[in-house]
Amino acid sequence: MTSRQIYIYLAPALLFTALFFIFPLVFLLYVSVQEWNGIGSMNFVAFDNFRYLLGDPVFKAAMINTALWILAGILLHTPLGLLMALLLFRKPRGWKLFRVLFFLPNVISTTALAFLWYFVLHVSLGLVNNLFKSVGLESWAHPWLSDPGTAVFANMIPFVLYIGFTMVIFLTQMTTISPDLYEAAEIDGATNVQKDRYITIPMVKGAIAINVIFNTAFCLKMFEYPLLMTGGGPADSSINMSLYIYREMITANRYGISMSAGLMAILMGAVAMLLVFGALGLTERRGKA
Amino acid sequence: MKWLRFGFKMLFLLVTMVPFLWLILASFKTNQELFAAPFSFPKRWMIENYEAVLSSHPIPHYFFNSIFIAIVSTLLGVIVATLVSYAFMYTFKFKSGWLLLITFGIFIPTNAFIVPYYFIVNWLGLYDTLLGVALVYAGVSLPLSVLIVKTYMDSIQHEILEASFIDGASVHRTFFQVILPVSYPGMTTASIFLMITAWNELLFASLLTQSEATRTLQVAIRFFLTTFSANYPVAFAAMVIAIIPTIVIYSLLSEKIIGGLTAGAVK
Amino acid sequence: MKRKWLNVKATLILVLIVIVAGCGAGNTKESATGGGNGAAPKQQVELSMLSSWSTDTERGRALHAVVEKFNQENEGNIKVKLDINADWPSLQQKVKTMIAAGQTPDLFNYNFNPNDLSRQESGELLDFNPFMNEEWKSRFTEQDLQAMTVDGQLTSIPFEKAGILFYYNKELFAQAGIESFPATWDEFFQVCEQLKSAGITPISLMTSDDAWHTTNLFTYLAASIAGTSVFEPGQSLDTPEVTQAAQYLKQMFEYTTPDALGGNYSVSSNNFLIGNTAMIIDGPWLIGSISEEMIPSIGIAASPTFGDGKVQPGFTVTDAHTPWSAAKQTSPEKEEAVVQFLKFMTSEESSKTFTIDGRILLSMRLELNEEEVSEAGPILGQYIKTNSEAPESIVNIVRILKPAATSKLPSLLEGLILDKFTPEEFAKELEAANL
Numbered sequence: 001m002t003s004r005q006i007y008i009y010l011a012p013a014l015l016f017t018a019l020f021f022i023f024p025l026v027f028l029l030y031v032s033v034q035e036w037n038g039i040g041s042m043n044f045v046a047f048d049n050f051r052y053l054l055g056d057p058v059f060k061a062a063m064i065n066t067a068l069w070i071l072a073g074i075l076l077h078t079p080l081g082l083l084m085a086l087l088l089f090r091k092p093r094g095w096k097l098f099r100v101l102f103f104l105p106n107v108i109s110t111t112a113l114a115f116l117w118y119f120v121l122h123v124s125l126g127l128v129n130n131l132f133k134s135v136g137l138e139s140w141a142h143p144w145l146s147d148p149g150t151a152v153f154a155n156m157i158p159f160v161l162y163i164g165f166t167m168v169i170f171l172t173q174m175t176t177i178s179p180d181l182y183e184a185a186e187i188d189g190a191t192n193v194q195k196d197r198y199i200t201i202p203m204v205k206g207a208i209a210i211n212v213i214f215n216t217a218f219c220l221k222m223f224e225y226p227l228l229m230t231g232g233g234p235a236d237s238s239i240n241m242s243l244y245i246y247r248e249m250i251t252a253n254r255y256g257i258s259m260s261a262g263l264m265a266i267l268m269g270a271v272a273m274l275l276v277f278g279a280l281g282l283t284e285r286r287g288k289a
Numbered sequence: 290m291k292w293l294r295f296g297f298k299m300l301f302l303l304v305t306m307v308p309f310l311w312l313i314l315a316s317f318k319t320n321q322e323l324f325a326a327p328f329s330f331p332k333r334w335m336i337e338n339y340e341a342v343l344s345s346h347p348i349p350h351y352f353f354n355s356i357f358i359a360i361v362s363t364l365l366g367v368i369v370a371t372l373v374s375y376a377f378m379y380t381f382k383f384k385s386g387w388l389l390l391i392t393f394g395i396f397i398p399t400n401a402f403i404v405p406y407y408f409i410v411n412w413l414g415l416y417d418t419l420l421g422v423a424l425v426y427a428g429v430s431l432p433l434s435v436l437i438v439k440t441y442m443d444s445i446q447h448e449i450l451e452a453s454f455i456d457g458a459s460v461h462r463t464f465f466q467v468i469l470p471v472s473y474p475g476m477t478t479a480s481i482f483l484m485i486t487a488w489n490e491l492l493f494a495s496l497l498t499q500s501e502a503t504r505t506l507q508v509a510i511r512f513f514l515t516t517f518s519a520n521y522p523v524a525f526a527a528m529v530i531a532i533i534p535t536i537v538i539y540s541l542l543s544e545k546i547i548g549g550l551t552a553g554a555v556k
Numbered sequence: 557m558k559r560k561w562l563n564v565k566a567t568l569i570l571v572l573i574v575i576v577a578g579c580g581a582g583n584t585k586e587s588a589t590g591g592g593n594g595a596a597p598k599q600q601v602e603l604s605m606l607s608s609w610s611t612d613t614e615r616g617r618a619l620h621a622v623v624e625k626f627n628q629e630n631e632g633n634i635k636v637k638l639d640i641n642a643d644w645p646s647l648q649q650k651v652k653t654m655i656a657a658g659q660t661p662d663l664f665n666y667n668f669n670p671n672d673l674s675r676q677e678s679g680e681l682l683d684f685n686p687f688m689n690e691e692w693k694s695r696f697t698e699q700d701l702q703a704m705t706v707d708g709q710l711t712s713i714p715f716e717k718a719g720i721l722f723y724y725n726k727e728l729f730a731q732a733g734i735e736s737f738p739a740t741w742d743e744f745f746q747v748c749e750q751l752k753s754a755g756i757t758p759i760s761l762m763t764s765d766d767a768w769h770t771t772n773l774f775t776y777l778a779a780s781i782a783g784t785s786v787f788e789p790g791q792s793l794d795t796p797e798v799t800q801a802a803q804y805l806k807q808m809f810e811y812t813t814p815d816a817l818g819g820n821y822s823v824s825s826n827n828f829l830i831g832n833t834a835m836i837i838d839g840p841w842l843i844g845s846i847s848e849e850m851i852p853s854i855g856i857a858a859s860p861t862f863g864d865g866k867v868q869p870g871f872t873v874t875d876a877h878t879p880w881s882a883a884k885q886t887s888p889e890k891e892e893a894v895v896q897f898l899k900f901m902t903s904e905e906s907s908k909t910f911t912i913d914g915r916i917l918l919s920m921r922l923e924l925n926e927e928e929v930s931e932a933g934p935i936l937g938q939y940i941k942t943n944s945e946a947p948e949s950i951v952n953i954v955r956i957l958k959p960a961a962t963s964k965l966p967s968l969l970e971g972l973i974l975d976k977f978t979p980e981e982f983a984k985e986l987e988a989a990n991l
Contacts, residue, residue: 005460009376012369013391013431020428021394024405037959038404038652039674058967087298100540102301105308107535109489109507111514112528115521116308119327123814127328146817148974161304165482168543169437172478176444206440214433217395230818231764234970242398249403250649251963253672262401269396321847324826345612407653495646496653499606499639511642512610517841519822520612 032259038249042256049260058236059261062244063268065152066219069240070272072156073215081166081211082204086196088167089174099171106164113158114228121145121154121229145230148237155225155238159218166211173207174200209277216272220265241265312532316525323521338526346509347501348530355506356534357419358494359487362426366483367476369427370434374442374472375464378450388439395432403496410497417499425497426487434479441475442468477545481538488535506531601893603636605663606651608644614844616640618914622906626897634893636663655680660883662894665715668877670789671958671990673706675881681711682882687895695902700919704879712879713898714919718839719872719943720772720952727853728756728834737857739869741780741804744860748811751834758811760836762824763973767966769824770816771954772837773808774969775873776859777801783866784950787957794987802972802979809973817973839875840915840943843935856938858946868947876955877919912936917943961990 032049034042053059084102088095105113120127121144129141144154181199190198223242226232232239232247239247241261248258315323316338318331342348377388406425407416415421445468453463491507498504510531513524605623609616623638641647651664652674660680675681688710693701700714724737729747732754738744748758761770778786782797809816813827828836829845836842846854858870880898885891900906902920910916911924912932917940929937954962968985971977977985 006376006379006381009372009464010387013373013435014387016369016428016431017391017394019409020402020406020425020431021397023409024402025394025397027405028401037672037674038649039656039678084301087294092298096544098298098302099543100536102305103539103543104536105305107485107489107532107539108308108312109491109510109528109531111510112312112525113308116311122327125327125815143814143817146815151818168478168481172437172441172474173444175474176441206443210436210440213395213436217433220396221398221400223400231820231966233763233967234818235974235976236967236970242400245398245401247963249401250645251959253652253674253959255404259401262398265398265401266396273396320845321826321830324823325830325832341612403649404653404656407650408657411657411659492646495641495643496650499604499641500637501639508641512612512640515608515610515613515642516644516821517609517613517615518845521822523612 028259028262031255032263034256036255037253038255045256049256050264052257053260053264058239059244061236062239062241062261063264065238066241066265066268067272068152069156069159069219069222070216072160073219074212074276076160077163077215078166078208078211080160081163082170082201082208084163085167085170085174086200089171089200090192102167103164105158105162110224111228113162114225117154117158117225118145118229121157146234148234151230151234151238152226152240155229158225159222166215169211169214170204170207173204177203212276213273216269216276220269241268309532312525313529316522316529318522320520320522335522338523339530341523342513342527342530346512348506348509348527350501351504351506351509352534354419354503355488355531358423358426358505359484361420361423362430362487363480363483365423365427366430366434367438367479369431370438370479371469371472371476373435374439374475375468377439378442378445378447378468391435392432395436399429400492403492406493407496416497417503419498419503422494422497422503422505423487425493426483426490429493430483430486434483437479437482438472438475441478442472445471473545477542481542484538484542485535488531600632601634601890603634603662603890603893603897605636605638606647606661607638607640607665608642608647610640610642612642613841615841615910615914615916618910618916621913622901622909626900629900630896634896636897651675662885662890663880663882663897665878665880667875667955668704668712668879669956669959670703671956676706676709676711680884681709682884682891682894683709683711684713684882684895684898685710692899692902695904695920697919697921700877703877712877712881713902714877714879715902716875716878716916717919718841718875718878718917719939719946719949720837720839720874721872721939721942722835722837722857722859723828723842724835724855724857725828725831725833725850725853726855728831732756732834737855738860740863741777741860742862745807748808752811757813757827757833758835759808760824760828760833761809761812761816762819762821763816763966763970764818764820764823765966766954766962767969768821768952768954769837770805770969771952771965772873774801774805775950775953776837777804778953779871779873779950780859780861780867784871784948787950787953789956792987793990794983798983798986799979802982805969806972806979817970837873840917840936840939843915843933843939846935851933851935854935856935856942858942870942870945870947872943872946872949873952874949876951879919911940957986958990961986964989 031042033044033046035045035048036042088099088102119125123129123143123146126144128144132138132140142150144150177200182195185195185199219240221242223240223246226238226240226243227246230238232243242265245258245261245265248254248261311328314330315327317334317336319335322329322331373391377384410416410421410425413421413424415424449467450463453467458466489507491511494505495508495511498508506527510524510527513520513527607619609619611617611620620638623636627635641650648666651661651666654660655675655678658680666675696714700717701710704710704712704714722737728751729735732751734747734750738747751758759773761773762768763770775787778798778801781800782795785791786797787793813819813833815823815827825836825838825842825845827833829847829850831850858872861867861869861871880901882894882898885894904922907918907920907922908924908928910918911922912928915936924932924940929940932940954965957965965986968977968982968989972979972982
């Protein structure tokens with residue numbers, strides 16, 4: 001394949017990347033060293049915005065909470081998605097229906113999901129607290145959303161539970177596994193769990209890697225759940241990076257600080273990836289031709 | 290063990306069904322009932338909520354806009370992602386550099402890009418057009434679509450490329466006749482993602498469109514949730530209406546993916 | 557080989573054509589709608605107007621009716637195209653971005669904030685001074701026109717200025733043995749105590765988003781302590797008076813629902829609307845949500861005072877001025893059309909439509925006769941009366957701080973309630989954010 005031929009296939013993607021990522025990123029870098037209210041003239045302030053961020057306890061909380069979100073994405077959401085994919089891959093009775101039903105929450109808008117979980121966890125009307133009350137565990141009832149200690153975890157619940165996309169990506173990868181492998185394993189008398197453990201999971205390493213990347217990216221971008229369920233509160237205890245960026249831009253009109261925070265979020269994503277893939281030793285499979 | 294598995298599945302089913310059932314239930318309440326007792330049945334089932342949605346705005350028109358944007362952005366996104374993923378089946382100079390360049394954007398919190406996207410779309414002359422929104426969706430989701438399609442293509446054995454060349458096929462013919470036919474599960478997965486993202490997106494849709502002619506369903510749903518009067522049940526009724534096509538699309542497309550389940554591995 | 561080459565090229569070209577064709581389509585569309593800049597003399601002028609008032613609200617229907625009427629009267633000459641973006645914060649963001657991009661909408665409304673004059677300072681807004689003849693001027697108070705004047709330019713036409721009043725549930729008051737709305741804060745706190753011991757939650761409060769109901773109360777308290785100039789630009793917020801108001805506010809959280817902390821506008825207003833709470837402090841738009849059965853038991857009252865003369869009894873907190881602004885125009889016909897339309901919007905007749913049908917309290921002068929007041933319904937009638945008797949007013953704190961402080965206020969309030977900050981620290985932090 002000559003390089004000219006390759007570039008034909010690369011060109012459209014490069015065009016899109018230039019338009020929707022490189023140009024905006026240049027803008028982001030430029031504004032991150034300015035003071036700008038979104039309309040008027042910009043004022044060069046060098047690294048003042050970053051200095052502000054590092055000294056801002058709210059930004060620190062946002063970083064910590066985002067890290068917690070990413071951890072939940074990697075340690076809870078992704079394994080749960082894998083588990084459900086493994087269960088469905090065995091094609092139990094009604095698996096086609098399950099495949100649709102498990103995905104259902106992913107087609108519902110975040111606004112509705114956030115609202116539902118606001119009510120589920122509501123201090124007096126909530127399902128959770130009323131359940132505790134009805135079984136005599138009154139003392140377990142708790143203001144989940146308005147206790148600074150639990151608010152950030154309460155916000156994560158819908159994300160952790162609704163694994164539709166993650167599951168679909170696992171299932172897609174599972175379709176590439178050769179049935180011969182399973183037949184051979186059956187001849188050797190392998191149990192279902194052994195098949196999962198020694199065939200399926202190793203064969204979907206690529207999908208694990210992709211899901212870890214996707215879920216980390218999702219956690220860096222998610223601001224609807226905190227915004228709608230707790231408003232990032234109480235007292236900023238459940239704010240995350242994306243909501244911080246949003247708020248600095250939309251309400252505070254401090255674009256410089258917002259863009260600097262955006263840059264920090266990108267760095268955070270990169271660091272998270274290095275840590276995760278360093279720890280797992282999962283490297284991307286290289287193509288050869 | 291079997292019971293445990295069954296119990297787990299049922300519990301999970303409950304967790305995933307609750308939002309949907311609750312949304313339907315809530316869409317038949319009055320706003321005050323919703324806030325007084327969010328989980329009880331409505332005293333009277335308010336069909337009026339659905340009538341309010343369908344009669345007050347040209348919903349079919351917004352439906353069409355949303356469908357147009359979803360289809361165009363999905364097609365664009367999948368075509369671009371598939372082309373570039375094919376290129377990455379070969380070795381060439383700075384390959385990992387190119388890959389990094391195209392996929393690094395996945396970590397960018399794109400809500401920080403409101404201003405530049407407005408400028409870009411304006412510069413293209415696409416402000417307040419459906420194509421402008423579709424283009425942005427395809428662009429924003431590109432790193433994701435590329436990673437999905439590429440991961441799938443990586444699982445294709447490279448021997449088939451060589452076999453194809455030995456048969457005398459060109460690079461392009463190999464793409465169309467050998468790679469495309471076996472890549473569709475990856476492309477379909479990316480399509481599901483792109484379609485549903487496009488269908489549910491609000492921020493850029495409200496930034497990049499203005500007139501009724503280009504309004505999407507999600508933007509229209511905000512009509513019922515304004516600062517001065519938020520009528521959640523009516524908004525929920527609109528959401529229920531908006532969800533139906535996505536369920537159909539997902540059911541159809543996921544059939545395609547899992548079609549590969551029975552067909553087994555790539556030959 | 558060569559032919560296959562063409563094949564792929566064709567595909568790529570197709571993709572590019574789709575994109576380019578789209579651009580073309582966009583361009584033609586733009587020139588079609590944005591016309592009027594040159595061309596034939598007898599061409600219809602089209603004005604594009606942005607607002608958040610959707611026809612699902614009373615105010616949206618009123619606006620729609622007024623615009624329709626104007627279009628009918630000026631058929632063939634001027635057409636106002638009203639585009640609704642229902643989400644207020646994102647509309648505001650968008651208008652700012654449009655101004656920055658040099659594409660200011662022909663007409664738009666926004667919350668006027670003396671501490672955020674970014675729109676005015678952009679130089680992109682039309683100055684109405686040359687068009688302010690005596691007749692138009694007489695529609696407004698000198699004070700409001702003065703307030704909208706920035707650097708000698710009148711770039712906004714005063715429009716909505718909603719008084720925020722106390723709604724109370726007479727039935728719940730009666731259940732607790734309370735006969736009338738308290739006139740002083742001491743009585744007010746007593747009433748709260750009385751309601752509470754009767755098992756009734758006294759007041760709806762909230763802290764999410766802009767903490768609206770809570771900041772209304774806070775502004776009322778601060779103004780009662782220090783007068784209506786307490787938050788004027790340039791004033792320090794780190795004062796004993798603000799601290800004192802914070803102290804009272806914190807106490808008031810003993811008298812609200814458990815979901816007030818972290819609750820949003822809907823949660824808080826619905827607590828009042830379903831009879832969970834006995835009071836709420838809100839604008840006239842709430843009236844439209846009051847259920848039929850509840851209407852007879854709702855009373856409207858002005859704020860209590862401390863009775864020490866710092867403020868005049870009957871004073872009000874108001875929402876921000878929400879005026880209309882317009883883009884600078886290159887063509888005089890378009891400029892003329894904008895002015896003609898805004899004169900129509902602020903005319904006596906339109907004002908009546910906005911107030912009675914839209915429940916919008918306006919900056920414009922408006923004399924309603926008995927019949928018109930009763931047509932407005934019992935609650936709005938009472939509302940208009942109480943509001944118009946206000947001897948002085950102050951804008952809600954969350955509307956007049958610097959944007960950075962505005963975005964911090966809700967979390968500072970939550971910190972105050974959770975004992976993260978003392979009232980002194982609250983005042984200090986608020987001042988620091990407003991610098």
